[in-house]
Amino acid sequence: MFQILNEDGKIVNEEDVPDLSDEQLKELMRRMVYTRVLDQRSIALNRQGRLGFYAPTAGQEASQLGSQFALEQEDFLLPGYRDVPQLIWQGLPLYQAFLFSRGHFHGNQMPEGVHAVSPQIIIGAQYVQAAGVALGMKKRGKKNVAVTYTGDGGTSQGDFYEGINFAGAYKAPAIFFVQNNRFAISVPVEKQTNAKTLAQKAVAAGIEGIQVDGMDVLAVYAATKHARERAINGEGPMLIETLTYRYGPHTMAGDDPTRYRTEDLDNEWEKKDPLVRYRKYLESKNLWSEEEENKVIDQAKEEIKQAIKQADQYPKQKVTDLMANMYEELPYNLQEQMEEYKEKESK
Amino acid sequence: MAQMTMIQAITDALRTELKNDENVLVFGEDVGKNGGVFRATEGLQAEFGEERVFDTPLAESGIGGLAIGLGLQGFRPVPEIQFFGFIYEVMDSISGQMARMRYRSGGVHHSPITVRAPFGGGVHTPELHADSLEGLVAQQPGLKVVIPSTPYDAKGLLIASIRDNDPVIFLEHMKLYRSFRGEVPEEEYTIELGKADVKREGTDVTLIAYGAMVHACLKAADELAENGINAEVIDLRTVSPLDIETIIESVKKTNRVVVVQEAQRQAGVAANVVAEIQERAILHLEAPVLRVTAPDTVYAFSEAEEVWLPNHKDIVEKVNSVMNF
Numbered sequence: 001m002f003q004i005l006n007e008d009g010k011i012v013n014e015e016d017v018p019d020l021s022d023e024q025l026k027e028l029m030r031r032m033v034y035t036r037v038l039d040q041r042s043i044a045l046n047r048q049g050r051l052g053f054y055a056p057t058a059g060q061e062a063s064q065l066g067s068q069f070a071l072e073q074e075d076f077l078l079p080g081y082r083d084v085p086q087l088i089w090q091g092l093p094l095y096q097a098f099l100f101s102r103g104h105f106h107g108n109q110m111p112e113g114v115h116a117v118s119p120q121i122i123i124g125a126q127y128v129q130a131a132g133v134a135l136g137m138k139k140r141g142k143k144n145v146a147v148t149y150t151g152d153g154g155t156s157q158g159d160f161y162e163g164i165n166f167a168g169a170y171k172a173p174a175i176f177f178v179q180n181n182r183f184a185i186s187v188p189v190e191k192q193t194n195a196k197t198l199a200q201k202a203v204a205a206g207i208e209g210i211q212v213d214g215m216d217v218l219a220v221y222a223a224t225k226h227a228r229e230r231a232i233n234g235e236g237p238m239l240i241e242t243l244t245y246r247y248g249p250h251t252m253a254g255d256d257p258t259r260y261r262t263e264d265l266d267n268e269w270e271k272k273d274p275l276v277r278y279r280k281y282l283e284s285k286n287l288w289s290e291e292e293e294n295k296v297i298d299q300a301k302e303e304i305k306q307a308i309k310q311a312d313q314y315p316k317q318k319v320t321d322l323m324a325n326m327y328e329e330l331p332y333n334l335q336e337q338m339e340e341y342k343e344k345e346s347k
Numbered sequence: 348m349a350q351m352t353m354i355q356a357i358t359d360a361l362r363t364e365l366k367n368d369e370n371v372l373v374f375g376e377d378v379g380k381n382g383g384v385f386r387a388t389e390g391l392q393a394e395f396g397e398e399r400v401f402d403t404p405l406a407e408s409g410i411g412g413l414a415i416g417l418g419l420q421g422f423r424p425v426p427e428i429q430f431f432g433f434i435y436e437v438m439d440s441i442s443g444q445m446a447r448m449r450y451r452s453g454g455v456h457h458s459p460i461t462v463r464a465p466f467g468g469g470v471h472t473p474e475l476h477a478d479s480l481e482g483l484v485a486q487q488p489g490l491k492v493v494i495p496s497t498p499y500d501a502k503g504l505l506i507a508s509i510r511d512n513d514p515v516i517f518l519e520h521m522k523l524y525r526s527f528r529g530e531v532p533e534e535e536y537t538i539e540l541g542k543a544d545v546k547r548e549g550t551d552v553t554l555i556a557y558g559a560m561v562h563a564c565l566k567a568a569d570e571l572a573e574n575g576i577n578a579e580v581i582d583l584r585t586v587s588p589l590d591i592e593t594i595i596e597s598v599k600k601t602n603r604v605v606v607v608q609e610a611q612r613q614a615g616v617a618a619n620v621v622a623e624i625q626e627r628a629i630l631h632l633e634a635p636v637l638r639v640t641a642p643d644t645v646y647a648f649s650e651a652e653e654v655w656l657p658n659h660k661d662i663v664e665k666v667n668s669v670m671n672f
Contacts, residue, residue: 052471053472053649158436187376187377254384259382316650319654322647322655337612337642
């Protein structure tokens with residue numbers, strides 16, 4: 001397992017420490033703290049009925065943000081349903097992320113310059129698409145990568161194997177992330193596969209695979225940076241398995257992790273917390289303080305408050321909006337139904 | 348008789364058949380330890396062991412293929428597809444393989460499989476979780492497509508499905524899982540597949556529906572009765588193959604029909620019902636057969652769900668049109 005920072009926030013692998021400025025190192029921490037606050041607030045908003053679908057992210061910040069931090073703006077992101085934070089840091093406004101949660105189509109409309117599709121709901125579908133985006137980039141002569149994410153369960157899907165195999169066959173510049181958070185809803189990874197690691201699945205596709213400490217933001221960043229450089233230099237795709245943990249339920253729709261997880265396991269993983277260890281590291285370099293952290297927390301809370309307000313004020317999605325988005329030109333059936341539903345909506 | 352929700356009736360049916368026949372196997376994503384995301388398989392693994400009730404890796408296509416193989420070994424697989432919107436992932440196994448097993452082997456092999464899946468809207472699920480895709484599977488010859496609307500029917504139909512030697516797609520409307528209770532006998536019983544049920548007798552107009560829309564029809568019928576219109580409500584229960592006899596008999600009696608489905612309008616089950624009626628009973632009709640459906644868009648998850656889903660008012664409105672034709 002590739003690691004740079006251990007659980008105590010000490011460097012264990014000097015030669016792979018990424019070349020980041022103090023400001024960049026702090027920015028990584030800011031993003032993780034912000035995202036943890038966003039997760040806590042999203043859970044609360046969901047419980048109040050003010051959000052729709054929500055998949056908690058706490059525990060996975062290093063995997064999600066360490067990898068995203070290594071990307072360029074022109075790289076193309078194909079996230080899974082839990083990967084909203086990467087989209088936000090890649091430029092999706094927060095209020096749109098909230099609209100996505102509510103099933104509003106404006107939440108899926110990426111602003112100009114954000115090269116991404118909205119989070120995939122079907123497990124693994126983004127893997128095959130990533131191979132296509134990456135091949136397209138190669139054909140266009142771009143020096144960019146397609147980056148996609150799924151969980152440990154996703155590696156059982158046919159789409160997973162097809163995606164890594166296609167990308168390998170075409171030497172397409174793709175980075176395939178498996179965020180191994182130990183459970184596919186309730187099924188532990190040991191019951192998901194007989195493979196010792198998920199990274200080793202790369203071998204069958206003839207591509208590079210690496211297992212990374214997914215609670216170590218510097219390791220995830222370094223591995224992604226490396227994969228990115230390889231890919232744009234024509235050396236083909238890479239599969240990165242990050243060992244991580246979701247502290248919360250699978251989603252906020254009634255999943256109860258106490259049915260399938262023990263408190264001991266939760267405690268064991270909380271000791272590896274990505275924020276705690278990275279904070280220790282930054283403090284040892286005099287780059288972080290409680291005051292700084294509180295500032296980020298306050299800023300996050302304020303921005304979240306504003307964003308939810310903005311989402312509330314955005315015009316509610318109508319059935320006629322859906323009709324308008326089905327085809328480039330409305331066919332006869334939808335033309336007729338448009339009139340009918342305009343009337344229904346005006347009531 | 349016990350009072351049960353539909354989900355309890357389903358668990359009861361699974362338990363009954365796991366007890367009755369050691370060849371019955373229940374499997375799928377999260378059905379074991381977790382008891383299913385809706386708890387339909389709650390307690391079954393503890394009762395029957397991991398050999399009979401087990402979690403699978405996360406792969407719908409794999410679940411379908413596994414079921415076919417186990418069926419070839421003489422088992423009666425009852426796989427769960429976690430949400431029917433994930434059916435596209437397993438479409439080849441269902442339509443391309445299990446539906447054709449009997450035909451391809453000239454009757455030597457069959458697929459005694461019951462694929463269970465929750466579907467249907469109104470419970471604020473995310474994208475691809477609520478879609479009504481029964482039309483997709485109903486178009487495939489070789490499959491039976493069963494959709495219960497009450498706890499009583501759910502138990503009897505599920506037991507019959509598991510005992511059937513042909514593949515059955517058994518669809519459970521999420522909104523009906525816990526929305527009401529009904530009387531369900533504790534002992535085992537079956538309801539014949541392919542038989543519709545007249546849920547309410549009437550003389551003026553026939554409402555044909557299945558799943559959650561049966562309840563919308565019954566509500567509409569109550570409202571219509573206040574205005575002196577006596578509606579008959581037919582619950583198809585099996586949408587493929589259709590119970591033509593019950594449908595035509597009712598058309599001959601009422602001469603007016605409205606077909607109701609939660610699914611989008613284009614193609615689908617309601618369109619087929621209308622086609623069968625006009626081919627077989629056109630001279631008994633006093634008005635065109637009308638449909639109440641969702642519009643032809645993807646499912647409007649979350650925000651616009653309530654407007655998108657057909658309701659009893661839409662049904663009353665359509666009935667008034669056929670009455671005044």
